[in-house]
Amino acid sequence: MRANLALALLASSTFAQATFQLFNFSSYVDIENSALRPNGHLLLTTFDQGRLYTLDPSSRAPEAHLVAALPGATALCGITAIDHDKFAIVGGIRGSYSYTNETIYTVDFTRDTVKPIIHTVARIPNAAMLNGMASLPTQPHIVLIADSRLGCLFRIDTKTGISKIAFKDDSLAAPANASIPIGINGLKVARGYVYFTNTARGTFSRVSVSADGLDFGDVELIATLNMDATGGDWDDFALDTDGVAYVAQPDNSIARVEPDGQQAIVAGGGGTKDIIGPTSVQIGRNGTLYVTTRGGTVDGISYSGQVVEVQLVGV
Ligand SMILES: *[C@@H]1O[C@H](CO)[C@@H](O)[C@H](O)[C@H]1NC(C)=O
Ligand SMILES: *[C@@H]1O[C@H](CO)[C@@H](O)[C@H](O)[C@H]1NC(C)=O
Ligand SMILES: *[C@@H]1O[C@H](CO)[C@@H](O)[C@H](O)[C@H]1NC(C)=O
Ligand SMILES: *[C@@H]1O[C@H](CO)[C@@H](O)[C@H](O)[C@H]1NC(C)=O
DSSP states (O other): OHHHHHHHHHHOSOEEEEEEEEEEOSSOOOEEEEEEOTTSOEEEEESSTTEEEEEOTTSSSOOOEEEEEOTTOSEEEEEEEEETTEEEEEEEEEOSSOEEEEEEEEEEOSSOSSSOEEEEEEEOTTOSOEEEEEEETTEEEEEEEEETTTTEEEEEETTTOOEEEEEEOGGGSOOTTOSSOOOEEEEEEETTEEEEEETTTTEEEEEEEOTTSOOEEEEEEEEEOOHHHHOOOOOOEEEOTTSOEEEEETTTEEEEEOTTSOEEEEEEOTTOOSSSSEEEEEEOTTSOEEEEEOOEEETTEEEOOEEEEEEEEEO
């Protein structure tokens, strides 16, 4: 009985949801990306002087605590787990839709769960704008990083620091005439595919990838954002075990994209102000979504970056 009920809920395309802010910065901080630690705490990368923060979403009044400012970076972007409680993070000197001194760091909490060991493992001088990052499931010390300007994936071995462009395709680039020149943004590796959003094209796609991250197939389009109907664009996303994506869709929504491309707004949207400038999504152990935002201006009022909890219940 219970199993049937659960299936019925999952098959539904309508969701009831509760959305509430766990935390917001009091001065302006743009939270760019996030990762979950094994203890359920979030790591938050920001455009705030290369600072990495941590936040315990289960605490009574969650607060972001500074972990470290990563050396030589003004802005941090993609983050991914590369081992148990060890993460790779990309950061650089942020310019206008371009970065210099793009650097890959590792942040290792295994010896000390509060003050991690931080290493600079690679510099990527030929990158233009590194954005989302994901590790390879069977070789997690190897990461793929999206370059939003070059329209490619860098493959970086965080043990050796060796990097190369592993895949380049028009579907990862912004069109030449795009008003916001950000192509591939977020990515995840799962089930033998790299799933990715392209912000300027408004697309969510996948491409098959070999276990070692060296060989790629043809890009398959999964969904196209209806920009006229819903506005906004697509930033980073989380992928659940069924291959359903929860995509940050600025200015104020979270879109759910099913493997067959069906899409629906499941949180925020309309005239709501619960989620202001979503940038990334994590799925907590019990299915709760944790959304980070960059903040923004709504009705003339400026808001800072937030961490927002979204509980979805199929109805
Ligand atoms: C899921 O876990 C979070 C963090 O512990 C908690 O705040 C939330 O209420 C839980 N949600 C459900 C549906 O149990
Ligand atoms: C960028 O990297 C170069 C070469 O390592 C270094 O000389 C320079 O100081 C760095 N720039 C900044 C702003 O940190
Ligand atoms: C870019 O060019 C394409 C093809 O010519 C056109 O369909 C599209 O509307 C243009 N977009 C912008 C933002 O100008
Ligand atoms: C933080 O959130 C509170 C509650 O929603 C809101 O009133 C306040 O304006 C926010 N502050 C900033 C700086 O975004």
